[in-house]
Amino acid sequence: xxxxxxxxxxxxxxxxxxxxxxxxxxxxxxxxxxxxxxxxxxxxxxxxxxxxxxxxxxxxxxxxxxxxxxxxxxxxxxxxxxxxxxxxxxxxxxxxxxxxxxxxxxxxxxxxxxxxxxxxxxxxxxxxxxxxxxxxxxxxxxxxxxxxxxxxxxx
Numbered sequence: 001x002x003x004x005x006x007x008x009x010x011x012x013x014x015x016x017x018x019x020x021x022x023x024x025x026x027x028x029x030x031x032x033x034x035x036x037x038x039x040x041x042x043x044x045x046x047x048x049x050x051x052x053x054x055x056x057x058x059x060x061x062x063x064x065x066x067x068x069x070x071x072x073x074x075x076x077x078x079x080x081x082x083x084x085x086x087x088x089x090x091x092x093x094x095x096x097x098x099x100x101x102x103x104x105x106x107x108x109x110x111x112x113x114x115x116x117x118x119x120x121x122x123x124x125x126x127x128x129x130x131x132x133x134x135x136x137x138x139x140x141x142x143x144x145x146x147x148x149x150x151x152x153x154x155x
């Protein structure tokens with residue numbers, strides 16, 4: 001269901017966006033960057049976590065890390081990553097293909113400002129081999145994401 005729901009959602013909301021399926025794993029940032037031939041920062045990874053009882057999705061650049069202190073200041077608590085089963089249940093997407101498209105459950109979506117360093121980024125499209133290429137601003141607009149700054153970049 002995951003890939004199909006993401007593709008159907010994209011067809012309805014962004015029919016001009018081309019699906020990229022390399023038939024090779026893009027499940028990790030390193031695999032996606034190598035498969036797509038881009039630097040890891042351009043991979044738009046989607047993290048599923050909870051602060052208290054509230055679940056969130058965060059789309060951030062591939063080489064960024066969620067910062068506990070910034071998250072606590074912004075969202076009022078320490079983030080706890082969802083386990084694979086809970087991620088699948090809430091998003092409809094298995095780990096390795098989690099994306100903000102075609103979600104099983106409406107969730108608040110955050111977009112980290114770190115994405116703005118790139119003209120385009122590559123979020124997954126619901127499977128371990130598929131992705132799309134979008135401008136960060138359009139990605140956030142399409143999924144109704146709220147911009148935030150809760151990640152740290154590599155040194």
